[in-house]
Amino acid sequence: MHRQRRRVVRPATLFTVLLFAGSLAACGGSGGSGGSGGDDGTLTLWTFKQSHVAALQAAADAYREESGVAIEVEAVTPDEAFVTRTQAAAQTGDLPDLFETHIHGDDFTFGGAGLLEDLSDDVTDEWLSRYSEAVRDAGTVTPDYYEDSLAPDSNLAGIEEGQRFSVPLTMGTFGIVYADAERLAQAGVTEPPATWEEFIDVLAAVDEEFPENGGLSVGLQSPTTGLEWILQPMAYGQLGQDGFEALFSDDANTDFASPDGRAVLENYGEIQPYWTPGTQTLPIDQADLSFAQGESSFLVGGTFTLAFLEQNGFDTDNLMTFPVPAPSGGAIPELTLAPFGLTGLSVSATTGDKEGALGFLEYMAAPDVAADFAQAALDVPSTDLGDDPTQAVGPVLGQMMETLSSAAEAYNPGDTTYKPSGYDGEEVAALLMEYTPLARTDAAGAGGEMADLITSYWNQQR
Amino acid sequence: MKLTERGRAVGRSGRLREAAWGYTFVAPAMVLFAVMGLYTIGYGFSLSFAEWNGFTPNWTWVGLDNYADLLWRDPVHAPAVREAATNTLWVVIAVPVLTIAISFPLAVLLNSVKRFSGVLRSVYFLPHVTAGVAVYFSWQYILEPNGAINTLLGALGLGSLEQPQGWLGNPDTALGTLVVVMVWSAVPVAVLLYLAALQSVDPAVLEAAQIDGAGWWRTNSAVVWPLVRTTTLVVGLLELRDALQGFQVFLVMTNGGPGNHTNVLGLQTYTYAFQSELRPTLGLASALGWLLFLAALLIALLSHRATRKAA
CATH class of the missing domain: 3.40.190.10 (Periplasmic binding protein-like II)
Incomplete structure (x- = not known):
């Protein structure tokens, strides 16, 4: 009788246990490499700014023609959804290849948690020289930010001095x-x-x-x-x-x-x-x-x-x-008012195509690309557009850019180190x-x- | 003899097979419960003893620090939690009491209406059907400085009652206004429960009361009200739980403002989890969630005892 009972109950028990184990394992994260690069060749970019989606996608499409690397831009809004989706993706290994992040905010938090590539060795001086002087260091961990990261409850935990987790995309004040x-x-x-x-x-x-x-x-x-x-x-x-x-x-x-x-x-x-x-x-x-x-x-x-x-x-x-x-x-x-880096572009640590992703970051820093992006998004680009930005981005945005000051005593709201x-x-x-x-x-x-x-x-x- | 034994064995085998298939069929539900219930409960509970921002691969174990920080120790978190707890207390008292105070008489009236009772019941149930984020936004517009409530008060010559900063903009009226919105959302289900209870009241008891000379008020207060006491406890418990743990109305309509005047514990938990500028406060959120759970459990036990006494 016992043998019969075992014969019947065992497969069912085994099936149930396997089902449990499979489900719990699924909750434990896939451990996959994440990112889309290297699969079908299309990279994904998450942005929390709906107003940037069309402008970024237009730039990405132009970049594809030049490099052959396809990028799909996806808005993840509002900010809470961006944060929770990134948290979930970090646990399941499904991070996108690229992020638009808040400079000295998400980029440092994500970077400190190991979700982003350290770009400090990839961003050359020539590349940096295309940005406005005020934001060239934006995205880099300075001694002040490193000090902040050591405090208990810091949202910057894990960052190291000299690391760079983003390059600037937009600036403002x-x-x-x-x-x-x-x-x-x-x-x-x-x-x-x-x-x-x-x-x-x-x-x-x-x-x-x-x-x-x-x-x-x-x-x-x-x-x-x-x-x-x-x-x-x-x-x-x-x-x-x-x-x-x-x-x-x-x-x-x-x-x-x-x-x-x-x-x-x-x-x-x-x-x-x-x-x-x-x-x-x-x-x-x-x-x-x-x-x-x-x-x-x-x-x-x-x-x-x-x-x-x-x-x-x-x-x-x-x-x-x-x-x-x-x-x-x-x-x-x-x-x-001094400008400071508002948003930047970051590369995920799990991307399968770091080169393609980095290429897009550098492409976005080109003055003509940045000007097109700025006009489409009606946002101030980090790229230096010369002495007369009005010509490149139109009168309304140009006027706004001219009000930003590089004077030593200009107020910089982006500096919170004090x-x-x-x-x-x-x-x-x-x-x-x-x-x-x-x-x-x-x-x-x-x-x-x-x-x-x-x-x-x-x-x-x- | 052998045949009988074989017959029994086959019968047992059949029952066992049937039981096994039964277990197999309930397995998906058990898995769902394991994942959505046990796993998340265990995960959340262990998180309450850790510091984590949701991004790093590892948690930092902090023991009971999160609970101590929330309850008394941390000079930043403890006062915020105390303020939210005070607001929550007002909501927890006001919402169940007002819901019962409105829904019982309403149910008695609806129960006594003979014509159009179906239509009337549907009308009173509408707030429950439509309640949700969209309705909260509608309430926001109604409560604005130039909204319908102020306009109506002005038109009725009650301009002195108007709120120039809007009903949600004045710290003295904001929390009370949100309580009214919560009660408005809660009354339909409470009325429905009372109506069901009133249907079960023996008409002979009411008739006897009337024969003894009891009027409408006396009949309902001295006869009907005690007979529906169990329903009152259920309504009170449901509303109390909602008032204690719910935060959607606060998130959508004020986000705890103006200032922190409408911050409640549920919203504070949400803030620690999702609005803390990426600080490692998920453990605090979880700890506060468990404290809320304990409060809800305590209330449930008390009401259970009260229900048993009432029964």
């Missing part, structure tokens, strides 16, 4: 005010404000002329937009580089709770009457959209905002753009929101809370 030129003219404003005080006066004048839609929009559902796009450039102009960076230190004499910090916050608080109602609930895209649809007269964004406005029907000839200005009497009276490594801008900025636009505390209260939180990041780092 934050802290650009977009204003509806026609409405400003109707309110008697025909020139961009030169100081913070003039900016507040312009806000007041337009608000008086257009009480329904004369305000300032910014996507404060991500609170960092207020802190990093408005307060920080203004504070940099007010205090100069050293004083500005000291705001983020744990020194009570110089942090946000100090007299300097309070003065910065009080200046920032002057915007309070001019926020577009409800702007604290808007994501960045919706804030941009509200400006494009005429619900506000001012918008603060970055160089990348221009493409979005045009795509959503705003007449770019009706734009007045200027950097967030410094207060009069500030350390840097004529504040300018902040503690565990610094979470969203949390700090949420405290700033309590001051304005939520008006639930005053400058001293907000400054104290911000200083305490930043000090806790420093303590955490130690």
